[in-house]
Every structure is written in structure tokens, then in C-alpha cells.
Amino acid sequence: MPRLRSATVLDFARTERGNMIVDSAYAASASGLVKIFSGRRVVDGVDLAVPKGMIYGVLGPNGAGKTTTLRMLLGIIEPEEGERMLLGRSHPRDASDRVGYLPEERGLYPAMRAKEAIAFMGALRGLDWKTGRARAVEMLEAAGLGHAADDKIRKLSKGMAQLVQLLGSIVHRPELLVLDEPFSGLDPVNQEKLEKLIRAERDRGATIIFSTHVMAHAERLCDRLAIIAGGRNRFEGTVAEARGTLPFKARYVPHHDDGGIGALLPADAERRDDGWSFTLPEEGIEALLVRLIDAGYGIAGLSIERPSLHEAFVRIVGREALEEQPA
Amino acid sequence: MSMSRKAIRQALTIARRDFIATVFTPMFLFFLLAPLIMASFSLIGGLGASSVADSAGSHERLVVIADPADAKLIGRVDEQLRALFTKDAMPADLQVESPGADPAAQARAAIDRSGYDVDAAMAGPIEHPHIFYGNGATRSASYLAALAEAAVRARAGGLAPKSIATRTEVKRHQASVSGQHAAGFIAVFGVFFLTLFLAGQTVGTMAEERANKVIEILAAAVPLESVFFGKLVGMFGSAVLFILFWGTIAAQIGHVLPPEAAQAIHDLAPAVGWPAFIVLFCLYFTMAYLLLGSVFLTIGAQATTIREIQMLSLPITFTQVGMFALSSAAAAHPGSWIALFAEVFPLSSPFAMAALAANTPGLTWHLLALVWQALWVAVMIAIGARWFRRGVLKSGGPKRKSKLGNTVAAAGEATGQIPY
Numbered sequence: 001m002p003r004l005r006s007a008t009v010l011d012f013a014r015t016e017r018g019n020m021i022v023d024s025a026y027a028a029s030a031s032g033l034v035k036i037f038s039g040r041r042v043v044d045g046v047d048l049a050v051p052k053g054m055i056y057g058v059l060g061p062n063g064a065g066k067t068t069t070l071r072m073l074l075g076i077i078e079p080e081e082g083e084r085m086l087l088g089r090s091h092p093r094d095a096s097d098r099v100g101y102l103p104e105e106r107g108l109y110p111a112m113r114a115k116e117a118i119a120f121m122g123a124l125r126g127l128d129w130k131t132g133r134a135r136a137v138e139m140l141e142a143a144g145l146g147h148a149a150d151d152k153i154r155k156l157s158k159g160m161a162q163l164v165q166l167l168g169s170i171v172h173r174p175e176l177l178v179l180d181e182p183f184s185g186l187d188p189v190n191q192e193k194l195e196k197l198i199r200a201e202r203d204r205g206a207t208i209i210f211s212t213h214v215m216a217h218a219e220r221l222c223d224r225l226a227i228i229a230g231g232r233n234r235f236e237g238t239v240a241e242a243r244g245t246l247p248f249k250a251r252y253v254p255h256h257d258d259g260g261i262g263a264l265l266p267a268d269a270e271r272r273d274d275g276w277s278f279t280l281p282e283e284g285i286e287a288l289l290v291r292l293i294d295a296g297y298g299i300a301g302l303s304i305e306r307p308s309l310h311e312a313f314v315r316i317v318g319r320e321a322l323e324e325q326p327a
Numbered sequence: 328m329s330m331s332r333k334a335i336r337q338a339l340t341i342a343r344r345d346f347i348a349t350v351f352t353p354m355f356l357f358f359l360l361a362p363l364i365m366a367s368f369s370l371i372g373g374l375g376a377s378s379v380a381d382s383a384g385s386h387e388r389l390v391v392i393a394d395p396a397d398a399k400l401i402g403r404v405d406e407q408l409r410a411l412f413t414k415d416a417m418p419a420d421l422q423v424e425s426p427g428a429d430p431a432a433q434a435r436a437a438i439d440r441s442g443y444d445v446d447a448a449m450a451g452p453i454e455h456p457h458i459f460y461g462n463g464a465t466r467s468a469s470y471l472a473a474l475a476e477a478a479v480r481a482r483a484g485g486l487a488p489k490s491i492a493t494r495t496e497v498k499r500h501q502a503s504v505s506g507q508h509a510a511g512f513i514a515v516f517g518v519f520f521l522t523l524f525l526a527g528q529t530v531g532t533m534a535e536e537r538a539n540k541v542i543e544i545l546a547a548a549v550p551l552e553s554v555f556f557g558k559l560v561g562m563f564g565s566a567v568l569f570i571l572f573w574g575t576i577a578a579q580i581g582h583v584l585p586p587e588a589a590q591a592i593h594d595l596a597p598a599v600g601w602p603a604f605i606v607l608f609c610l611y612f613t614m615a616y617l618l619l620g621s622v623f624l625t626i627g628a629q630a631t632t633i634r635e636i637q638m639l640s641l642p643i644t645f646t647q648v649g650m651f652a653l654s655s656a657a658a659a660h661p662g663s664w665i666a667l668f669a670e671v672f673p674l675s676s677p678f679a680m681a682a683l684a685a686n687t688p689g690l691t692w693h694l695l696a697l698v699w700q701a702l703w704v705a706v707m708i709a710i711g712a713r714w715f716r717r718g719v720l721k722s723g724g725p726k727r728k729s730k731l732g733n734t735v736a737a738a739g740e741a742t743g744q745i746p747y
Contacts, residue, residue, distance in 0.1 A: 076546045077716065093550060094330070101547040107540030111348060123340045124548035126333070165544075 027052045027207035033082035044231040057218040057225035058211040065231040066211040097126035100174035104181045110154035121168030139167045179210035215310040229317040246307035248280040253301030337549040341557025346564040387419035390437045392430045392450040398423045404477045418470045506596030511658035511685035519651040522615045525566040529620040530627035551712035597685040607684045614700040615677035625711030654678030661686040673703040
């Protein structure tokens with residue numbers, strides 16, 4: 001993981017009025033971020049390095065410090081310790097016009113019309129109102145909400161309002177889009193729409209950082225991910241690398257089963273449905289299968305399963321932290 | 328785009344939103360017409376009070392027990408003396424009565440007469456009259472004494488004037504002290520009245536963002552200083568609209584003012600001259616609004632409920648009245664230490680400097696004062712933004728205790744929620 005103090009060979013730094021500007025391969029990076037609330041280190045030395053043009057997941061159980069980390073990365077709150085770089089700027093505020101942000105706590109002005117709300121969010125990021133309104137109408141129509149462009153926010157459903165807010169975060173075509181728990185509160189149809197939209201933003205050239213504690217979204221979307229728990233980094237890498245932290249699992253179904261089969265199987269073998277599940281032996285499964293066939297159990301079914309991201313996450317974070325999550 | 332231009336652009340975006348959200352609502356019409364309600368009640372109250380006063384006045388008398396020979400003379404002298412009084416200061420009507428067996432007892436008994444109130448009664452020879460008067464009616468007694476004195480002189484020398492004066496009205500080229508003081512008080516009162524009416528609105532403006540949870544979107548895109556300043560500017564815009572509306576109406580009313588009121592306005596004479604005074608008045612109102620508004624906005628931004636915001640209205644009003652009292656004292660005593668304090672203390676400075684513009688010529692101090700006040704607006708906004716960021720925009724809160732609370736505590740996790 002790159003540390004800002006020793007920039008990688010891809011980073012070419014210059015300074016402007018005390019603000020370090022770096023031509024970097026990373027859209028966002030952080031080094032040793034610490035945040036203390038009421039004497040508690042809610043973020044305790046988090047490092048991040050988000051390559052440009054990727055979908056980057058920040059995963060962690062509820063209360064892991066994801067939101068605080070993202071807020072520090074964006075400059076909403078200041079870290080007690082550590083450094084940040086956002087789109088090549090050491091002061092995140094300097095890059096704010098090139099960033100889109102969807103906070104976890106959704107909020108819009110209820111009296112605003114949908115297209116005005118989107119244009120307003122664009123105007124905050126430097127987009128002129130006329131262009132903002134025109135793009136808002138286009139985007140709402142593309143999202144199937146063209147009929148609601150002139151409706152006030154208070155008249156929209158929660159899902160529609162959430163979509164309006166998301167469109168507001170990308171109306172200025174940001175280089176970096178930060179989404180904090182973007183899928184929460186959305187029905188499956190809108191979750192799929194959002195996944196498409198995130199991919200479309202990546203295809204446009206934007207970098208996307210999103211936080212979630214739902215592994216399925218991360219598994220489908222992320223090019224790279226970081227897992228945070230207890231305010232600390234637990235993992236950084238690709239989804240495959242995360243899964244690679246666990247060995248493959250074998251699922252075996254014998255022709256017949258009795259008490260003796262357990263003695264032949266690996267020590268971690270567990271009975272599951274009509275068969276057994278166990279970690280794939282390091283030396284391979286062939287020798288084990290020969291022993292099972294010789295003992296007369298035969299092979300009614302056999303599959304080699306890759307561990308899921310969920311399983312890897314549980315392993316990395318620790319089962320206790322996951323069980324802490326509210327239902 | 329430079330950072331300062333970017334900050335101004337962002338602040339104006341917030342201001343535009345707030346201005347539209349404030350002005351284009353039915354409630355703004357109610358707010359705009361609020362002075363009509365106040366004026367209506369004042370009119371009703373004023374008419375009632377005037378009616379009571381007139382009614383009381385028509386039931387008051389001064390009684391003189393005098394021989395018929397003196398009665399006519401006393402009546403004529405009374406007419407001459409009354410010409411010196413304004414309508415409001417006019418003594419009660421004079422009633423001359425013929426003396427009975429004991430004029431002194433008759434005069435004393437008149438004080439307790441029913442049907443109307445006798446404020447004072449005089450009996451005896453006008454060279455040595457005996458004057459009786461009711462509780463606190465010393466002024467009426469003094470008038471009867473003066474009446475007797477004038478009657479004695481008139482009897483000796485006749486009623487015809489002994490001195491014939493030529494009167495010529497001369498317009499002052501320099502402002503009179505009383506005109507300056509009057510202008511000073513009106514300046515202080517004007518700035519106070521407008522800020523009292525308008526600046527208090529800023530106290531609840533951040534509550535909207537907190538209630539709607541928009542604050543994090545704003546905070547992510549715009550520095551909180553720009554959010555605060557934008558909100559102040561937006562609310563100031565609606566205040567200016569209010570003033571323009573009523574200012575236009577007041578200008579039309581000016582044409583139909585009664586001569587006394589027109590003369591009173593004409594007599595106002597700010598020391599810096601009218602054009603500079605009007606400009607300074609506008610600037611000091613702006614500064615008073617921004618200064619007090621930024622303080623109220625800062626305090627109000629910490630409030631979490633409507634009830635808390637409502638509770639803030641009392642200290643806000645007290646603060647404003649305090650600044651008004653301090654500045655009024657400064658206006659009445661130009662050059663005193665209290666005036667200097669009021670001119671330097673940031674929250675009273677706009678009021679006191681408006682009074683200074685009325686009382687003292689010269690513009691240099693005003694330029695310095697405006698810079699000083701603008702500096703304090705920036706300081707207040709910076710403090711407010713920092714306080715808001717520390718107090719409101721933070722994650723974390725009390726740790727959630729559960730059966731696995733120890734695990735959570737060990738992990739040191741934050742809730743990740745803004746504690747709205």
C-alpha cells in the first residue's frame with residue numbers, strides 16, 4: 001500500500017500555495033488516518049489507495065469507521081493524524097468540484113423540484129444552473145423519472161428521491177464518485193439500476209468509491225476493495241485476492257453413508273444435507289477420493305467450491321463483528 | 328477559478344437557494360405584511376389611548392375665585408398665556424367663579440368637587456393669592472401663580488404689548504445639536520428596529536438543513552464558512568426585499584405627512600450630511616444584520632429541535648435590546664467613554680457608529696469601523712462554522728451495548744451516523 005510520504009514512481013508532486021498537487025495514478029489515497037471522538041479512536045490509522053478508473057469498495061461491518069474515513073477523505077471532517085490526497089490535491093476541498101458524493105444519510109430540500117434539486121447539487125460543484133437543469137431533465141428521463149422532473153421532492157417516493165439525489169451527485173460529471181452505503185433503502189429493481197449506473201460511471205472514466213456492508217454488491221462491482229473493521233485496515237486487494245485468503249472447499253456426496261466415513265475425511269469435514277463439506281487438502285483431492293472409493297463409499301457427487309466474498313469477509317473481520325450488525 | 332472566487336460562487340449558490348426558499352412561499356407574504364398587523368394594533372391602541380386622554384382632559388379644570396372686576400382681566404391674560412403652550416402641554420380649562428363668604432374655603436372645597444376634576448384653585452387678591460392644588464398638580468398651581476402675576480402686571484400697565492418684536496426665520500447652515508441628537512437617536516432606533524425585526528430570522532436557518540439531512544451534501548461540496556455566509560446573504564436578501572417594499576410605501580406616505588411631522592423630519596440634521604448619512608445608515612444596517620445574524624446563526628445551528636430554537640428568541644431579543652440601550656446612551660453622550668465603548672464593541676458598533684454619523688462630521692472613522700465590523704463578521708462566521716463542524720458534523724456516539732458489547736468496545740467502532 002503506498003504511503004503518501006514516499007510517493008510512488010507514478011506520482012509527480014509540485015506545490016502551489018502550500019497545497020501539494022500530485023500527478024498520481026491514484027484518484028484518492030490516504031495514509032495513517034486517525035479520528036478520535038470523545039476520546040475514542042473511531043478510525044485508527046487507515047490507509048487507502050484507490051487507483052483511477054476503478055470501482056473501489058470500502059467494506060466493513062456497521063460502525064467500522066467507513067463513513068468517518070470517507071468524510072475525512074472528502075475533507076468534510078479533518079483527521080487528527082494522517083494525510084490525504086484527493087484527485088492529486090492534498091487539500092480535498094480544492095478538488096471538490098471534481099467529486100460527487102452521496103452520503104449515507106439521504107437528504108434533499110422537500111420544497112425543491114426534482115430537476116432544481118439536481119441542478120442545485122451541480123451548482124454547488126461549479127456547474128452552471130442552465131446546464132444543470134438541462135442535464136437533470138435528460139438524466140431523469142434516462143432513469144425513467146422524466147414525468148417527475150417538475151415534481152417537488154416531498155411528492156416523490158423514498159426510492160425516487162434517493163435516485164434524484166444520486167443523479168445530483170453525478171450531474172457535474174465528476175472524476176471521482178463517492179457513495180456511502182448507496183444500496184441501503186433501495187428495492188431490488190432500483191439496486192440493479194444503481195449497479196448499472198455505477199458501471200456506466202466507471203465506463204465514462206470516473207473512479208467510484210462506495211462503502212457497503214453487503215458483500216453481494218461488492219462481489220459484483222468491485223475491481224478492488226478494502227476491508228475496515230474497528231477503525232483499522234484488515235485487507236486491501238481484489239475480490240479474488242480476498243477470496244484467496246480462504247482455501248477452496250470440496251463438497252462430496254457418497255453413494256452410501258455410515259459412521260466410518262468420517263474417519264477417512266479431513267478433520268474439518270462437516271455433514272451438510274446429504275453429503276460432506278471440507279477444506280480442499282493442500283496435496284489435492286485425488287488421494288482422498290481413491291481412499292473413499294477403495295472403502296466402498298464411491299462418488300455420487302463432487303464439487304470444488306470457491307469461497308464467497310462473504311466467507312472471506314467473515315474470516316477477515318471476525319465473526320463477532322458481523323454478529324454485531326443489526327438485522 | 329481562484330479559491331476566493333470559488334468560495335463566493337458557492338456562498339451565492341447557497342444564498343440563492345435560501346432566498347428563493349424564503350421569498351417564494353405564502354409565509355413570506357404573511358411576513359411582509361406583518362407590519363400592517365403591528366400598525367393596526369398600534370392604531371387601535373393609539374386611538375383608544377387618545378380617546379381616554381381626551382376624555383380625561385375634558386373633565387379637568389382650573390378654578391379662580393375672583394371679583395367680577397378682576398374676572399375679565401384674568402380671562403384675557405389667560406388667553407395670552409395659552410398662546411405660548413402647545414396643544415399637548417396646554418393647562419386645563421380655566422373656570423372663573425364669583426367669591427362667596429369665605430373664598431379660601433370655597434377654593435379648597437373646589438378640589439373635592441364631583442362631576443369634574445379641579446387640578447388647582449386660586450382665591451384671594453391677585454397680589455397675594457392662595458392656591459390649592461390636588462395630588463401632584465404642581466404644574467397647574469404654577470400656572471395659576473403665573474396667571475396672577477401676569478394679571479397684576481396687566482392691571483398696572485394695561486394689556487397692550489410694551490415691546491413690538493420683528494421676527495425673521497433664518498435657515499441654519501450648520502446642523503443644530505438637537506437635530507443631530509435627534510438624527511442620532513433615529514439612526515440607532517432605525518438600525519435596531521430593522522435588525523430586531525429581521526436578523527432574528529437567521530437563528531433557525533440551519534435547522535432546515537439538519538432536519539432535511541442536507542447538511543452533509545452541503546458540507547461535502549462547500550466549506551461550512553461559505554454555507555454560513557451564503558445563508559446570511561440569502562436571509563439578508565429577503566430582509567432587503569422587505570425594506571424596499573416598506574421603504575417605497577413610506578416614501579409615498581412622506582408626501583402626505585402633516586406639516587408638524589414634515590417639519591420634524593426637516594429639522595433632523597445629521598452631521599455628515601444627508602447623502603453620506605443615508606449611505607452609512609444602509610452600510611451599518613448591513614453590518615448590524617450580518618454581525619447579529621452570524622451570532623444568531625451560530626447559536627441556532629447548535630439547536631437540535633424547534634423548541635430549542637424558540638427558547639433562543641428571548642436571549643436574542645435581550646441581546647438586541649442591550650445593544651440598543653448601549654448605543655442610545657452613546658447617541659445621547661457623543662465623545663463619552665460609553666460612546667467609545669459602544670463604537671468599538673462589535674455587536675453594538677454598527678448602532679453606535681450610525682449615531683456617530685449623525686452627531687459628528689467626518690468619514691474616516693466610519694471607514695475604519697466598517698472594516699472592523701466586517702472583520703468581526705468573518706470571525707463570527709469562522710467560529711460558527713468551526714463550532715458546527717465540531718459539534719454536529721461528527722461520527723460516533725455512545726457505544727451500543729449488547730451481549731457482544733465487549734467485542735464492539737474492543738474493536739472501538741463508531742456508529743457512522745450524524746447525531747441529528
